[in-house]
Amino acid sequence: MSKKLTVIPEQCSGCRICELVCAIKHFGVNNPKKAAIRVLTTYPHPVVRMPIVCSQCKVPACAQICPSDSLRWLDGIVQLDEENCTSCYKCVEACPFGAIYIHPDYDLPIKCDMCGGDPECVKKCPKGALRLIPEAALGESRRLNNVLSYTQMKEIEFYEKGEKKVIRYAEVGKEEL
Numbered sequence: 277m278s279k280k281l282t283v284i285p286e287q288c289s290g291c292r293i294c295e296l297v298c299a300i301k302h303f304g305v306n307n308p309k310k311a312a313i314r315v316l317t318t319y320p321h322p323v324v325r326m327p328i329v330c331s332q333c334k335v336p337a338c339a340q341i342c343p344s345d346s347l348r349w350l351d352g353i354v355q356l357d358e359e360n361c362t363s364c365y366k367c368v369e370a371c372p373f374g375a376i377y378i379h380p381d382y383d384l385p386i387k388c389d390m391c392g393g394d395p396e397c398v399k400k401c402p403k404g405a406l407r408l409i410p411e412a413a414l415g416e417s418r419r420l421n422n423v424l425s426y427t428q429m430k431e432i433e434f435y436e437k438g439e440k441k442v443i444r445y446a447e448v449g450k451e452e453l
Contacts, residue, residue: 278352279408281388281395284328288405290317290325293395302389304383310379312388313397324354327406329397330354330375330388338367338376338387353390361385 292315295308303310313329336354339347346361347354363383368376377386388395398406433442 278411279393280332280414281398281409282407282409282414283329284405284407285324285326287403288315288325288327289403290315291402293400293402294327294406297396297400298388301391302334302386303349309377310382310386312375312386314377323364327397328373328375330371330390331373332388332390337370337372341370342365347387351393353393354387355389356385356387358384376388 293309294313295311295315296306298311298313299305299307299309302312308314313327315325315327317326318324332352332354336347336349339345339349339354343364343447344360344362344368346357347367348357349355361384363385365378365385366388368378368385375388379386391397395408398408433440435441
């Protein structure tokens, strides 16, 4: 089953650890501007921290516009073929999420490759704002939140592997799917 890198912005503390681990993994440097993920912060009110990362679109606009066919699906990930890339940066302009970046020290666009399917940013995020979840589960926490708010429930109880668990309404979306 295909998995998707998902962002839960309300859990992001803005620590930017995800940027650092990405830059270190891919470039061996402690330079968040060389990361394929960026945490954008809005001020003054409300303060919102939103990690921006490639959505691995099923019909990627970046790949459709690439004149050298350097962006293509490989193993469920839109990957950059560095040998064929002409550095025209049309993919940067085409991405509807602004998730492909340019750095002056590097001739190629910087795009998330999901670390080959095991993203370091997910493993190192201290708040769990980044998750790798099955595509079929996308939106599940929001659906559950809507049902709970509609019914005025404060918590739900369930059993998992013989162990009783409780999810409080305010915590829905923080639990692993």
